[in-house]
Amino acid sequence: DADVTQTPRNRITKTGKRIMLECSQTKGHDRMYWYRQDPGLGLRLIYYSFDVKDINKGEISDGYSVSRQAQAKFSLSLESAIPNQTALYFCATSDPGLGTDTQYFGPGTRLTVL
């Protein structure tokens, strides 16, 4: 079974709709992240969470919100989706206590906003 899972894997929605992307992990890591990937732009950090009580904005947080419901779950919401939020979204986890900055990525959610 995958250590980091994302649901849904694909989603098509319309402008103005509220969308939630979910991420779950079984790695037992405290830190979780949301990135988006656009063609030719690499991955960019949206939000990150050190633990359930500590959530921080990343490089491109405008238009997004997050919720860390438990150590294993980190959700990303688009309150009112717009077409330029069409992208591939990745969740990731890490545990710096292991002596590494390695982040482990989920399979991604492809979101299309019409």
Add this chain to the structure above:
Amino acid sequence: EDKVVQSPLSLVVHEGDTVTLNCSYEVTNFRSLLWYKQEKKAPTFLFMLTSSGIEKKSGRLSSILDKKELFSILNITATQTGDSAVYLCAVRVGGGADGLTFGKGTHLIIQP
């Protein structure tokens, strides 16, 4: 603003060739540099580098960091078609912040 620049952005070579992918960075409070391979969807981890001049090696892949000149290279020898992928370079900064700053990636295509 932290910046990571990869070159070339795309590269086509023949099977058996050796390739060198480049990553330069300008960040405050550098902590580590990571290389990932992205084939279909999720990036998969290759190397993490923190110290200058120490080569990390895994099979035909190797990487080295130069903290004075602010760059890293990823070498792939005896390339195979399975090496075709986008290779991502990312930097982690220290201090209270977290998250990785990624370059745009190098799209490597290995032709049979």
